[in-house]
Amino acid sequence: MRAFIVRRLILIIPLLFLISVISFVTILLPPGSYVETYVQNLERTGFIMDQGQIEAIYKQYGLDQPAVLQYVLWMGNFLLKGEMGRSFIYQRPVKDVIMERLPMSAIIALASLVVTWLIAVPIGIYSALRQYSVGDYVATVIGFVGLALPNFLLALAIGYWVFAGTGRAITGLFSIEYKGAPWSIDKFVDLLGNIWLPIVVIASAGTASLIRILRATLLDEKNKQYVTTTRAKGLPERRLIMKYPVRVAINPLISTIGWTLPFIVSGEIIVSQTLGLETLGPVLLAAALGEDMFLVGSIVMILSSLTVVGTLLSDILLAWVDPRIRFERIRT
Amino acid sequence: MPKDNTTDLILEIKNLKTHFILNAGTIRAVDGVDLTISRGKTLGVIGESGCGKSVTAHSILRLIPSPPGEIVDGEILLHRDGEVIDIAKLKPTEEAMRNIRGDDIGMIFQEPMTSFGPLHTIGDQITETILIHKKAADKSEAKSQAVDLLRQVGIPNPEQRVDGYPHEFSGGMRQRAMIAMALCCSPMLLIADEPTTSLDVTIEAQILELLADLQAQTGMAIMLISHNLAIVSEMADDIAVMYLGKRVEFGTTDAIFDNPLHPYTQGLWRSIPSVDGPLEKLVPIPGVVPSPRDLPSGCVFASRCSEFMPGICDQPKPVPIVEADPDHFVACYLYDNEQV
Ligand SMILES: Nc1ncnc2c1ncn2[C@@H]1O[C@H](COP(=O)(O)OP(=O)(O)OP(=O)(O)O)[C@@H](O)[C@H]1O
Numbered sequence: 001m002r003a004f005i006v007r008r009l010i011l012i013i014p015l016l017f018l019i020s021v022i023s024f025v026t027i028l029l030p031p032g033s034y035v036e037t038y039v040q041n042l043e044r045t046g047f048i049m050d051q052g053q054i055e056a057i058y059k060q061y062g063l064d065q066p067a068v069l070q071y072v073l074w075m076g077n078f079l080l081k082g083e084m085g086r087s088f089i090y091q092r093p094v095k096d097v098i099m100e101r102l103p104m105s106a107i108i109a110l111a112s113l114v115v116t117w118l119i120a121v122p123i124g125i126y127s128a129l130r131q132y133s134v135g136d137y138v139a140t141v142i143g144f145v146g147l148a149l150p151n152f153l154l155a156l157a158i159g160y161w162v163f164a165g166t167g168r169a170i171t172g173l174f175s176i177e178y179k180g181a182p183w184s185i186d187k188f189v190d191l192l193g194n195i196w197l198p199i200v201v202i203a204s205a206g207t208a209s210l211i212r213i214l215r216a217t218l219l220d221e222k223n224k225q226y227v228t229t230t231r232a233k234g235l236p237e238r239r240l241i242m243k244y245p246v247r248v249a250i251n252p253l254i255s256t257i258g259w260t261l262p263f264i265v266s267g268e269i270i271v272s273q274t275l276g277l278e279t280l281g282p283v284l285l286a287a288a289l290g291e292d293m294f295l296v297g298s299i300v301m302i303l304s305s306l307t308v309v310g311t312l313l314s315d316i317l318l319a320w321v322d323p324r325i326r327f328e329r330i331r332t
Numbered sequence: 333m334p335k336d337n338t339t340d341l342i343l344e345i346k347n348l349k350t351h352f353i354l355n356a357g358t359i360r361a362v363d364g365v366d367l368t369i370s371r372g373k374t375l376g377v378i379g380e381s382g383c384g385k386s387v388t389a390h391s392i393l394r395l396i397p398s399p400p401g402e403i404v405d406g407e408i409l410l411h412r413d414g415e416v417i418d419i420a421k422l423k424p425t426e427e428a429m430r431n432i433r434g435d436d437i438g439m440i441f442q443e444p445m446t447s448f449g450p451l452h453t454i455g456d457q458i459t460e461t462i463l464i465h466k467k468a469a470d471k472s473e474a475k476s477q478a479v480d481l482l483r484q485v486g487i488p489n490p491e492q493r494v495d496g497y498p499h500e501f502s503g504g505m506r507q508r509a510m511i512a513m514a515l516c517c518s519p520m521l522l523i524a525d526e527p528t529t530s531l532d533v534t535i536e537a538q539i540l541e542l543l544a545d546l547q548a549q550t551g552m553a554i555m556l557i558s559h560n561l562a563i564v565s566e567m568a569d570d571i572a573v574m575y576l577g578k579r580v581e582f583g584t585t586d587a588i589f590d591n592p593l594h595p596y597t598q599g600l601w602r603s604i605p606s607v608d609g610p611l612e613k614l615v616p617i618p619g620v621v622p623s624p625r626d627l628p629s630g631c632v633f634a635s636r637c638s639e640f641m642p643g644i645c646d647q648p649k650p651v652p653i654v655e656a657d658p659d660h661f662v663a664c665y666l667y668d669n670e671q672v
């Protein structure tokens with residue numbers, strides 16, 4: 001098992017390298033350098049820089065160097081000092097902008113994943129055990145509605161209902177009086193009153209596919225020979241179903257974490273934008289529109305890297321819970 | 333009954349009918365079967381594929397999926413500690429039924445490769461059975477019993493293998509482990525549904541020898557289902573011959589082999605190389621087994637029988653069962669003195 005984890009950790013390094021290169025390319029990609037954009041933005045506000053100042057900025061960011069060297073400089077600063085350049089829009093280090101908002105993004109993404117599972121697993125089990133029952137159909141329909149409705153629409157609709165029903169407007173993560181206030185119990189309670197909406201909306205998108213996968217696998221598993229064998233031993237039915245076929249059917253779900261993470265992350269971006277949440281999503285969008293490329297490239301890199309790491313963790317988890325996979329992966 | 337010694341009986345099946353009720357029609361998989369199994373004896377059940385052997389066996393432990401399967405008639409009488417329990421009247425999920433499974437009656441299946449849950453160790457799955465039926469005080473005692481059982485069925489290094497997962501066992505070893513699991517609560521009856529069909533010949537011989545040894549040690553009865561006549565002739569005391577959901581002949585192994593009465597049994601014998609006599613010319617039984625969905629209304633074998641008697645064999649009623657010789661029963665008009 002340890003060898004397996006070490007090997008996977010080593011394998012992930014080239015992948016992370018590739019992500020950093022692609023993220024850096026997005027920084028270089030837009031027409032005109034970001035210094036030009038920067039200068040244009042300044043000019044628009046009436047501040048004219050002379051050639052010397054512009055060249056000084058080029059030097060400061062190392063932009064007079066070839067692209068490869070620029071990449072080395074950017075990565076070197078990131079790896080050694082955690083620096084990722086400067087945001088032109090926010091006029092602050094990219095690191096500060098990201099670190100301020102990343103935790104909330106991560107919390108929302110993880111909570112959405114957990115909620116997706118909490119909804120999908122019981123429904124999937126129920127649907128498989130009561131195949132073609134009314135409950136099975138209802139679960140299927142609701143699941144597909146969640147899948148088909150665009151996230152932003154659902155967020156707006158629920159937000160509107162809540163507002164119409166209770167007068168509470170869910171915009172942002174905190175009510176106005178708590179924005180910028182230091183953490184307190186009240187502030188946390190206020191956060192809970194708002195944060196459930198993006199979590200539920202993002203989770204709704206993923207539950208349908210999870211329910212389908214679990215239902216299909218469980219339908220298959222519960223008719224397998226080992227279930228009959230175990231029943232023939234005298235095990236009570238509920239314990240039998242939960243201990244054997246359900247556990248087997250959950251495992252494929254673990255391997256879906258890898259490919260659901262990007263959906264959750266992009267869902268988070270859209271929903272956060274819609275609801276005006278103080279997370280990375282709106283920053284990414286604003287940065288992309290304003291061609292604030294260090295910020296865009298850094299966010300892309302961080303989100304992609306976290307997704308890759310999440311996939312790795314789900315792989316390790318799967319190998320840990322499934323002896324067959326452990327056996328197979330450790331041997332090869 | 334072959335032996336009229338009721339104190340020795342442990343299982344009596346009377347007129348069992350297990351049907352599958354589907355939209356397309358009713359499959360009468362088992363349609364009026366009588367069987368008796370005595371303490372310490374082996375009953376062999378033979379018949380072509382699809383004749384209802386497995387459905388009979390699964391009915392005994394109430395493992396038939398419902399819907400569509402249902403026991404529509406008959407009795408399955410388990411004689412236990414001086415009382416008689418009609419299994420056919422129990423609900424499959426009720427506690428009384430669960431107490432019989434794995435404790436009074438153990439079962440091993442045809443498919444050793446898929447017979448264990450893949451995510452739990454062999455030891456866990458055996459100890460679980462021991463603990464459900466309260467045959468051990470705690471987990472560690474149950475586990476040491478499991479190790480003993482694995483040793484008894486001939487698994488090398490049982491102390492290590494007990495913590496192994498099913499995929500780490502070969503087919504033959506898995507079937508041995510399966511036997512250990514079926515026997516862990518010392519059942520009085522072991523149902524073995526084609527226990528060696530998917531194994532190669534040497535391993536098959538070892539497993540059968542193991543079953544015979546264990547039977548000699550424990551005194552359990554065995555219901556051995558097989559379509560390998562050689563195996564049955566060697567292992568069984570009594571034999572039931574099934575055809576299309578009916579038990580067409582029943583008697584001691586000697587009687588069935590030396591003096592087969594039913595035309596179907598006689599046909600079976602002609603279709604295989606003789607077990608001990610000279611190799612005779614093999615004659616396959618002509619025709620195919622009709623679908624159990626539209627059974628003929630008279631004798632179910634009529635469409636393939638060389639002795640078919642028009643006006644008698646196709647009467648729209650079940651063929652009477654005749655005790656042609658003492659303890660030798662056959663369902664055929666040839667032996668019904670009132671008809672012939
Ligand atoms: N779950 C089910 N649903 C519908 N029909 C079934 C079901 N299980 C068994 N049957 C039918 O019952 C009949 C008897 O099947 P059974 O499995 O008892 O045959 P068998 O004698 O054990 O044959 P084999 O030697 O191939 O194991 C078959 O016609 C089969 O199609």
Ligand code: SF4
Nearest residue numbers: 631634637645664665
């Ligand atoms: S009853 Fe008639 S058809 Fe059936 S086996 Fe006997 S002789 Fe053949």
Ligand SMILES: [Mg+2]
Nearest residue numbers: 385386387525
């Ligand atoms: Mg069978």
